[in-house]
């Protein structure tokens with residue numbers, strides 16, 4: 001029986017391995033992690049992450065050929081194929097701070113593999129890493145290899161949160177990069193055979209190591225660039241009376257462009273886009289390509305601009321101050337169908353409003369009050385380091401309350417900001433919400449989920465990203 005061990009039981013390691021176990025009953029899969037609480041949660045009825053369909057997959061295989069364990073060394077030692085799916089956050093200090101990927105967790109995993117292995121291994125980079133990381137990992141593994149042969153493969157993951165199971169069941173492609181040697185090709189073939197249990201062969205792409213590593217960073221940069229492009233256009237729409245949804249639809253009808261990833265928003269969030277672009281920028285700078293670095297940096301600048309533009313719009317339209325006013329925030333996760341808040345635009349928007357002394361009342365169906373308080377108290381780039389996984393004592397964010405109901409959050413509020421596109425926000429009784437709010441009552445829709453015309457009929461003053469502005473908003477221009 002082939003044995004797989006995955007180091008890192010996070011948003012990628014957990015779902016990816018659960019699907020491999022489901023689709024390959026003859027393979028034993030063990031997911032290991034240094035976080036005992038995470039592993040305990042994977043072994044319980046309350047999984048550590050919310051992902052539609054995940055419970056079902058885990059229930060089918062856990063205890064059969066899928067296991068979660070803290071005994072990292074034992075399972076690494078026994079495995080034929082080791083996936084490394086640890087976090088690779090942005091460095092917060094030292095050389096490259098604020099840009100370069102922090103490979104501390106990766107390096108310690110590689111050193112541990114080298115220490116405990118007694119047989120040949122295929123080591124698979126599942127984490128997103130800088131191009132050329134495999135070379136460094138190879139050096140660590142082979143430095144004291146005791147005659148053991150290691151083959152390093154790059155197999156980046158393309159799943160998106162909220163649709164992870166669907167993406168894993170039916171991926172657009174699986175990418176495997178390996179050394180162009182007979183041993184390298186053999187290792188690529190071995191991993192290909194795992195995926196071939198459910199992925200059609202023409203969707204399994206094989207490349208050299210560097211192409212696979214770089215393709216992951218390039219894909220995320222290009223996806224994020226589309227969002228920044230449409231968000232930049234949304235600002236121009238507001239200035240001219242064009243409607244960004246109509247523009248995006250018309251543009252996306254061009255088959256060379258396509259309709260996906262053209263939804264204007266308050267900004268993109270999530271643990272990947274910003275981190276991976278910053279990493280790409282750093283790699284370009286290190287390779288003497290400052291023009292290329294500046295080009296990609298602009299994608300993040302527009303994202304930051306979009307978030308501050310939103311805050312400015314809220315403040316300026318409410319008589320240029322939100323001091324002491326209750327603002328309801330609907331949605332805190334970085335997108336719908338996940339409880340993940342890493343780099344969510346809601347953090348920056350809330351911090352901006354708190355900076356103007358607003359009183360904030362937050363409701364999100366999947367994010368806990370503790371998590372929200374921790375996020376609002378955290379420094380930039382600290383969010384994806386393991387200390388974040390430990391329960392820390394949250395600095396009191398006094399002007400924030402967290403509710404478990406959208407109606408409670410909006411009661412007595414002066415304004416409502418919609419920051420995540422949860423489906424339930426489309427179905428709320430906005431007439432009832434209006435009744436219970438201060439007047440004039442404002443709605444700022446950062447996700448274009450509500451129908452502005454219907455809300456205006458109720459009496460709201462409505463701001464929707466990139467849509468024609470109310471006269472009120474035109475009279476109260478936002479200074480950026």
Ligand SMILES: NC(=O)c1ccc[n+]([C@@H]2O[C@H](COP(=O)([O-])OP(=O)(O)OC[C@H]3O[C@@H](n4cnc5c(N)ncnc54)[C@H](O)[C@@H]3O)[C@@H](O)[C@H]2O)c1
Nearest residue numbers: 008009010011012033034035086087088105109127128157
């Ligand atoms: N989240 C996503 O949607 C997504 C999608 C594709 C790729 N990625 C990439 O995958 C990687 C993992 O992302 P994630 O979101 O799953 O991160 P995560 O923080 O949810 O999980 C990483 C896990 O690794 C564990 N870990 C760290 N060092 C370890 C060690 N030495 N030994 C054992 N366990 C260790 C941590 O405790 C943590 O539980 C990152 O490189 C990320 O960029 C993420």
Ligand SMILES: O=c1ccn([C@@H]2O[C@H](COP(=O)(O)OP(=O)(O)O[C@H]3O[C@H](CO)[C@@H](O)[C@H](O)[C@H]3O)[C@@H](O)[C@H]2O)c(=O)[nH]1
Nearest residue numbers: 157158159160161227261262263265268269270272334335
């Ligand atoms: O048209 C769009 C599409 C997305 N978003 C926002 O962009 C962010 C990222 O969304 P999405 O890409 O769907 O989720 P992620 O889970 O971050 O997935 C991205 O990052 C992963 C980690 O690398 C990759 O594996 C995925 O392929 C890539 O889509 C979220 O805040 C979305 O709300 C928009 O504002 N407009």
